[in-house]
Amino acid sequence: MFREQIKVLDCTIRDGGLINNHDxxxxxxxxxxxxxxxxxxxxxxxxxxxxxxxFSPKEYGPWKFCDDExxxxxxxxxxxxxKLSVMVDIGRVDMEDVKPAKDSPIDMIRVASYVKDIDKAxxxxxxxxxxxxxxxxxxxxxxxxQGLELDEALHxxxxxxxxxxxxxxxxxGNLYQETVEHxxxxxxxxxxxxxxxxHGHNHQQLGFSNTIEAIIHDANYLDATIYGIGRAxxxxxxxxxxxxLKNPKFDIRPILDLISNEFIPLREEIEWGYIxxxxxSGMMNEHPKAAMALxxxxxxxxxxxxxxxxxxxxxxx
Amino acid sequence: MFREQIKVLDCTIRDGGLINNHDxxxxxxxxxxxxxxxxxxxxxxxxxxxxxxxFSPKEYGPWKFCDDExxxxxxxxxxxxxKLSVMVDIGRVDMEDVKPAKDSPIDMIRVASYVKDIDKAxxxxxxxxxxxxxxxxxxxxxxxxQGLELDEALHxxxxxxxxxxxxxxxxxGNLYQETVEHxxxxxxxxxxxxxxxxHGHNHQQLGFSNTIEAIIHDANYLDATIYGIGRAxxxxxxxxxxxxLKNPKFDIRPILDLISNEFIPLREEIEWGYIxxxxxSGMMNEHPKAAMALxxxxxxxxxxxxxxxxxxxxxxx
Numbered sequence: 001m002f003r004e005q006i007k008v009l010d011c012t013i014r015d016g017g018l019i020n021n022h023d024x025x026x027x028x029x030x031x032x033x034x035x036x037x038x039x040x041x042x043x044x045x046x047x048x049x050x051x052x053x054x055f056s057p058k059e060y061g062p063w064k065f066c067d068d069e070x071x072x073x074x075x076x077x078x079x080x081x082x083k084l085s086v087m088v089d090i091g092r093v094d095m096e097d098v099k100p101a102k103d104s105p106i107d108m109i110r111v112a113s114y115v116k117d118i119d120k121a122x123x124x125x126x127x128x129x130x131x132x133x134x135x136x137x138x139x140x141x142x143x144x145x146q147g148l149e150l151d152e153a154l155h156x157x158x159x160x161x162x163x164x165x166x167x168x169x170x171x172x173g174n175l176y177q178e179t180v181e182h183x184x185x186x187x188x189x190x191x192x193x194x195x196x197x198x199h200g201h202n203h204q205q206l207g208f209s210n211t212i213e214a215i216i217h218d219a220n221y222l223d224a225t226i227y228g229i230g231r232a233x234x235x236x237x238x239x240x241x242x243x244x245l246k247n248p249k250f251d252i253r254p255i256l257d258l259i260s261n262e263f264i265p266l267r268e269e270i271e272w273g274y275i276x277x278x279x280x281s282g283m284m285n286e287h288p289k290a291a292m293a294l295x296x297x298x299x300x301x302x303x304x305x306x307x308x309x310x311x312x313x314x315x316x317x
Numbered sequence: 318m319f320r321e322q323i324k325v326l327d328c329t330i331r332d333g334g335l336i337n338n339h340d341x342x343x344x345x346x347x348x349x350x351x352x353x354x355x356x357x358x359x360x361x362x363x364x365x366x367x368x369x370x371x372f373s374p375k376e377y378g379p380w381k382f383c384d385d386e387x388x389x390x391x392x393x394x395x396x397x398x399x400k401l402s403v404m405v406d407i408g409r410v411d412m413e414d415v416k417p418a419k420d421s422p423i424d425m426i427r428v429a430s431y432v433k434d435i436d437k438a439x440x441x442x443x444x445x446x447x448x449x450x451x452x453x454x455x456x457x458x459x460x461x462x463q464g465l466e467l468d469e470a471l472h473x474x475x476x477x478x479x480x481x482x483x484x485x486x487x488x489x490g491n492l493y494q495e496t497v498e499h500x501x502x503x504x505x506x507x508x509x510x511x512x513x514x515x516h517g518h519n520h521q522q523l524g525f526s527n528t529i530e531a532i533i534h535d536a537n538y539l540d541a542t543i544y545g546i547g548r549a550x551x552x553x554x555x556x557x558x559x560x561x562l563k564n565p566k567f568d569i570r571p572i573l574d575l576i577s578n579e580f581i582p583l584r585e586e587i588e589w590g591y592i593x594x595x596x597x598s599g600m601m602n603e604h605p606k607a608a609m610a611l612x613x614x615x616x617x618x619x620x621x622x623x624x625x626x627x628x629x630x631x632x633x634x
Contacts, residue, residue: 209525280560
């Protein structure tokens with residue numbers, strides 16, 4: 001019943017880092033790697049590789065930089081089954097910081113890009129490919145960028161890039177099953193020599209079901225996070241995805257233990273999940289940043305005013 | 318873009334009553350009716366109509382009995398737009414308690430039934446129909462009862478019952494979009510003279526997406542609850558459903574206010590939502606009662622042991 005080509009990528013520390021300045025302690029990151037490894041998950045994305053010339057290590061935790069030595073410390077002594085990934089943003093990475101893959105604990109580098117930056121993404125991804133890494137291009141904010149420019153970008157990726165996987169990223173948590181079906185079919189209609197992946201957000205409680213929908217239409221690379229942690233409402237919960245997939249290599253129990261022991265207490269300290277302002281920004285197809293600002297203010301439960309502030313955008317223009 | 322035949326039924330107080338012995342205070346129930354009414358929701362289900370010979374009003378709140386006089390008190394002075402519904406269980410109602418519809422504030426009676434009890438359900442529903450009520454049959458635990466006996470029950474309902482709507486009820490939160498599609502098509506293949514409805518549970522965060530899937534395949538009666546309140550993981554959140562439907566008669570704002578003012582504080586007192594033991598019982602296709610017992614014990618976060626207790630059921634038989 002299972003499809004062997006399916007690969008699950010845990011991005012707990014990478015996407016979760018967006019809500020705590022990438023400042024998880026090393027003990028927890030090691031526990032996550034152990035659990036993901038034991039659970040049979042294919043990849044763990046451990047953070048971003050940003051330039052220290054652009055961001056100060058005094059302001060951000062280690063998972064915004066992911067130095068090779070720090071990663072080596074995390075995984076040392078653990079029998080490595082899950083591959084390791086880092087994400088890079090366009091224009092925020094020092095190419096000299098990236099050693100050849102054979103000298104690094106990192107297996108895969110994922111380039112996050114808007115449609116408008118696809119030329120830059122292809123240029124970067126090809127350099128990482130040359131250095132020996134597996135690579136992906138993750139097209140963000142896809143619910144806003146569905147015009148002809150998307151097809152053009154996909155054709156260019158197919159023809160010019162060495163990326164192994166092209167991801168649909170529902171940054172705003174706006175998609176539902178019909179729009180996911182449309183996008184996966186549209187990607188697969190153009191991307192013939194690479195895999196298609198899906199990264200869902202959970203603003204409207206649709207992260208898991210959208211991931212299932214992507215599976216149904218043959219996307220093979222699937223992102224998820226433990227207990228759904230991640231920016232704003234968070235992501236597709238890894239435990240639900242593993243519970244759904246039938247491949248016997250997966251074992252949900254190490255993930256259940258990690259939630260019991262680490263993520264239930266962590267959720268008391270930092271906030272993610274089903275929270276009304278994120279649901280509103282999802283249904284309005286807006287970036288969650290306004291909702292995140294609201295949640296840090298003393299109006300955090302004032303949903304009506306927030307809703308009205310979004311529906312009134314653009315009136316009178 | 319909207320489908321006029323779609324009717325939304327709020328069952329906040331009825332399904333939510335399963336987690337607090339039906340003991341919401343009257344002030345809150347009146348606030349819910351006001352908000353649902355203003356939001357353009359078509360029906361509000363206010364509770365169960367159970368016999369006081371079987372259950373004591375000392376042990377349960379008023380929404381387990383839904384006396385006509387109590388309902389009249391709740392809605393008095395409010396311009397009534399949303400119709401009122403109560404639910405009955407097989408063998409738990411005194412037929413003499415049910416006045417003719419013209420003498421009651423209740424508009425609709427919904428009969429909850431397992432497939433095996435369908436003869437009794439038809440018998441009851443036809444009596445309610447004779448008394449002038451709109452009626453439904455809600456087939457519970459459908460994820461466990463998908464054999465030939467389901468088709469037989471549906472044929473019998475189509476031929477013998479006066480029910481207006483036949484509901485698919487995913488009591489265990491086990492369905493996902495492919496199984497919802499299958500069931501709605503199967504129901505609609507047999508049920509030609511009545512509407513089909515859907516009542517989802519949210520154990521695996523699929524309550525809302527399953528409701529969307531039911532809409533896609535032409536189910537027209539949709540249940541939801543405010544902030545997803547309901548037994549175990551709860552139900553499809555009403556605010557998400559209204560945000561999704563395009564009918565201009567809906568206004569999400571009264572529901573947002575009610576969540577801000579009432580349901581955020583209520584959630585501190587009683588528990589529902591995304592909770593791992595409910596997710597496990599959903600993926601295992603089990604009734605949530607074992608998970609509910611776990612959540613009331615001192616092992617409430619011991620997920621591994623709970624998971625193993627379910628996978629070991631039946632071994633060695």
